[in-house]
Amino acid sequence: MIIAGNFKSFKTREGTKEYLEKLEAEVLNSSSEVVIFPPSTALQSWKGKVSVGTQNAYPTENGAFTGEIGLEQLEEFQTKYILIGHSERREILKERDKFIAEKFDFFTENSFKVILCIGESLEIRREGEEKVLEFLNRQLEKIDLSKDFVIAYEPIWAIGTGITPTLQEIDSILEKLHKLSGKKVLYGGSVKLSNSVEILSLPNCDGVLVGGASLEPLDFAKMVSIADEVQK
Ligand code: PGA
Numbered sequence: 644m645i646i647a648g649n650f651k652s653f654k655t656r657e658g659t660k661e662y663l664e665k666l667e668a669e670v671l672n673s674s675s676e677v678v679i680f681p682p683s684t685a686l687q688s689w690k691g692k693v694s695v696g697t698q699n700a701y702p703t704e705n706g707a708f709t710g711e712i713g714l715e716q717l718e719e720f721q722t723k724y725i726l727i728g729h730s731e732r733r734e735i736l737k738e739r740d741k742f743i744a745e746k747f748d749f750f751t752e753n754s755f756k757v758i759l760c761i762g763e764s765l766e767i768r769r770e771g772e773e774k775v776l777e778f779l780n781r782q783l784e785k786i787d788l789s790k791d792f793v794i795a796y797e798p799i800w801a802i803g804t805g806i807t808p809t810l811q812e813i814d815s816i817l818e819k820l821h822k823l824s825g826k827k828v829l830y831g832g833s834v835k836l837s838n839s840v841e842i843l844s845l846p847n848c849d850g851v852l853v854g855g856a857s858l859e860p861l862d863f864a865k866m867v868s869i870a871d872e873v874q875k
Contacts, residue, residue, distance in 0.1 A: 696724025
């Protein structure tokens with residue numbers, strides 16, 4: 644199981660360090676893969692059970708890309724995980740499939756563990772599962788499925804809203820993504836302590852990508868214990 648926490652634009656370097664100390668103590672003996680994604684300013688070298696990944700980076704070693712960071716900056720912290728294609732970057736920062744694929748190619752070629760996020764809007768979900776799958780397929784079209792990576796299925800309408808698809812809806816999509824890609828598939832979108840047992844217990848769920856509910860280390864640690872317990 645993979646339990647990943649996306650801090651988005653929350654927490655400072657100091658706050659992230661305190662968080663890591665608390666989380667590490669709780670999950671030390673976990674059989675799950677535990678990774679947090681703090682803001683770039685809070686990246687740090689952390690040698691322990693918990694891995695620290697980056698929410699974003701530019702597909703370059705270094706160069707004239709104002710406001711972005713590249714491999715050189717990530718290497719300073721031995722960062723090896725990256726989120727690519729998160730819906731907030733697609734929607735707010737206007738990242739398109741072509742650019743997402745460029746990032747994907749660059750970071751997989753540089754041995755990063757990529758969590759590729761895909762997910763549909765509410766309009767598409769209302770048209771039914773077939774349309775959702777068509778849309779997700781399109782988001783994967785430029786992605787080289789022969790590479791080693793993890794998919795996070797995150798319906799946009801479930802992110803930060805407290806609303807989630809039904810368990811059957813989640814499992815059905817995860818199952819199809821599994822079949823299509825042969826990759827591990829995580830679910831993300833309003834995962835919290837109270838719904839994590841049922842989501843993590845779904846037959847096709849390989850873990851979760853948690854936003855808001857990952858900000859409290861003890862709650863996040865409890866989700867890791869749940870993942871250990873339901874380990875399939
Ligand atoms: P949320 O965010 O858990 O706050 O809904 C999930 C995500 O954006 O990855």
